[in-house]
Amino acid sequence: MSSTPSDALIRISNVKHAYRTDAGPLPVLDGFNVEVPQGAFTAVVGPSGCGKSTLTRLIAGLLFPDEGDVILHGEKVTSPRNTVGMAFQNPVLLEWRTILDNVCLPLEIVPNDLSRKQKHDRGYELLAMVGLQGFEDKKPSELSGGMRQRASLCRALAHRPDVLILDEPFGALDAFTREDLWQIMHELRHNEAFTCLLITHDLRESVFLADQVVVMSGRPAKTQYVLDVPFGRDRVLDDLYTPEATQMLLDLRHQIQVAQGRPLEELEHEPEAPESGS
Amino acid sequence: MSSKQRFATPVIALVIFALLWEFVVWINGWPNYVMASPSDLGPAFYKFRWLFLEFGWDTLWRTVAGLMLAIAFGVVVGMIMGFSRTMREALYPLLVGFNAIPKATVVPVVALLLVGQHNLNTVLLAFMISFFPITVSISIGLSTLEPEYRDILLSLGASRLTIFRKIALPKTLPEFFGALKVAVTLAFIGTNLMEIVEPHGRGLGHLFDSGKISADYPLMFAVLIALAIMGIGLYYVVVILEKIFAGWAERQES
Numbered sequence: 001m002s003s004t005p006s007d008a009l010i011r012i013s014n015v016k017h018a019y020r021t022d023a024g025p026l027p028v029l030d031g032f033n034v035e036v037p038q039g040a041f042t043a044v045v046g047p048s049g050c051g052k053s054t055l056t057r058l059i060a061g062l063l064f065p066d067e068g069d070v071i072l073h074g075e076k077v078t079s080p081r082n083t084v085g086m087a088f089q090n091p092v093l094l095e096w097r098t099i100l101d102n103v104c105l106p107l108e109i110v111p112n113d114l115s116r117k118q119k120h121d122r123g124y125e126l127l128a129m130v131g132l133q134g135f136e137d138k139k140p141s142e143l144s145g146g147m148r149q150r151a152s153l154c155r156a157l158a159h160r161p162d163v164l165i166l167d168e169p170f171g172a173l174d175a176f177t178r179e180d181l182w183q184i185m186h187e188l189r190h191n192e193a194f195t196c197l198l199i200t201h202d203l204r205e206s207v208f209l210a211d212q213v214v215v216m217s218g219r220p221a222k223t224q225y226v227l228d229v230p231f232g233r234d235r236v237l238d239d240l241y242t243p244e245a246t247q248m249l250l251d252l253r254h255q256i257q258v259a260q261g262r263p264l265e266e267l268e269h270e271p272e273a274p275e276s277g278s
Numbered sequence: 279m280s281s282k283q284r285f286a287t288p289v290i291a292l293v294i295f296a297l298l299w300e301f302v303v304w305i306n307g308w309p310n311y312v313m314a315s316p317s318d319l320g321p322a323f324y325k326f327r328w329l330f331l332e333f334g335w336d337t338l339w340r341t342v343a344g345l346m347l348a349i350a351f352g353v354v355v356g357m358i359m360g361f362s363r364t365m366r367e368a369l370y371p372l373l374v375g376f377n378a379i380p381k382a383t384v385v386p387v388v389a390l391l392l393v394g395q396h397n398l399n400t401v402l403l404a405f406m407i408s409f410f411p412i413t414v415s416i417s418i419g420l421s422t423l424e425p426e427y428r429d430i431l432l433s434l435g436a437s438r439l440t441i442f443r444k445i446a447l448p449k450t451l452p453e454f455f456g457a458l459k460v461a462v463t464l465a466f467i468g469t470n471l472m473e474i475v476e477p478h479g480r481g482l483g484h485l486f487d488s489g490k491i492s493a494d495y496p497l498m499f500a501v502l503i504a505l506a507i508m509g510i511g512l513y514y515v516v517v518i519l520e521k522i523f524a525g526w527a528e529r530q531e532s
């Protein structure tokens with residue numbers, strides 16, 4: 001094991017990755033860097049199709065970079081590690097299982113010494129944290145979209161992973177449900193020790209949840225901009241409406257426009273050709 | 279709907295159907311060599327009750343054996359096609375082509391190939407006619423599994439077998455049972471095709487054939503009804519299995 005210069009739990013340095021397609025290699029990441037300190041929450045934002053999901057698969061050990069290193073705990077990722085938890089936009093709950101058994105699924109796969117009761121207790125504990133007590137024996141089809149996503153977060157945390165990877169988990173929810181889940185994320189962070197990397201399209205979400213927001217450039221993506229969010233851990237939604245937050249959102253928005261390759265000033269529409277006869 | 283009602287509804291439908299049938303035969307004044315009526319069936323069943331039991335059993339076990347074979351084959355080939363795109367592309371035309379061949383034309387081929395093996399021949403035909411929907415359902419069920427399901431388990435270090443057992447298999451069960459319901463009735467057709475076209479003195483198909491030869495029309499109709507009853511019975515066995523193993527897929531009535 002090599003000694004690491006930083007205390008980052010997740011360290012991605014100079015990662016390059018290309019997909020092989022019929023038309024030759026399609027580079028998605030090129031010179032991407034990010035460091036997430038232990039216990040920190042990092043959000044990654046970027047234009048569509050810039051390789052954000054590739055990033056999650058690299059950290060989960062489901063994919064390996066062509067160049068550069070993905071390092072967790074100072075060790076290079078060479079295979080899936082069961083100390084990682086994942087949640088996606090699609091909650092992918094198993095319809096034939098109860099909510100409790102869905103949440104306990106990782107405990108059936110990750111080796112552990114827990115008894116059946118201890119596993120269930122862990123499930124009950126997590127479900128209570130996200131406000132789903134009383135729904136343990138329901139089937140996923142009986143729950144709303146927001147509730148399913150909460151159960152999916154519980155499943156991602158069941159085996160006490162030290163790294164939580166969230167790939168647009170709130171993307172398909174309505175605005176109010178999404179805000180509820182943001183607050184639940186803060187509560188989970190309060191109760192559980194994990195280092196989080198969140199992929200999102202929502203700039204407000206990134207500012208509300210993260211300690212650090214990384215903007216990816218267009219494909220092939222490199223790290224374009226890193227914003228440190230100076231808020232503490234106790235945040236309320238009203239914080240998003242402070243001048244400070246507005247300035248951060250504006251910065252991020254401009255960075256996204258740069259990433260999309262659009263000029264900063266004339267934003268959405270091209271200026272029309274001047275009419276004659278003026 | 280109460281369970282009493284749920285049982286009574288199809289029974290009442292059957293009774294109405296029998297009454298209508300009786301009425302149509304009576305109003306047209308058809309003799310029973312044109313169209314037997316439900317009231318002719320009772321005596322026919324009674325007269326040949328031991329043959330019905332014996333031959334009905336032959337037909338039933340051959341059909342079930344053919345189905346079992348179809349399930350085993352369909353699940354294995356469906357898995358191969360579901361997990362490998364290359365195999366899917368290679369095997370689909372073969373399967374579709376084979377399924378398009380009328381099975382009546384296969385009867386003499388099988389009968390010549392395995393001459394004298396009447397049980398095996400009949401089971402094989404039931405198998406051939408019923409494996410297709412099972413294979414396709416398993417293959418589609420597996421190939422349409424969302425990648426996130428796989429990723430969640432893979433990232434935890436689960437093996438392919440674990441993923442199949444914990445996710446792919448249960449997720450495919452509703453499709454599988456849907457296909458099995460189709461396959462059950464098809465398998466009866468296969469069994470009887472062999473028993474009728476290549477008569478060898480056993481099975482309800484043979485009883486139908488002897489009814490034809492001796493111009494015993496009520497017997498022929500009785501055989502048809504016996505087949506229908508067996509088909510319904512086996513269908514409900516599948517329904518019960520489906521409720522046990524894939525009952526989660528059924529939405530609660532609200």
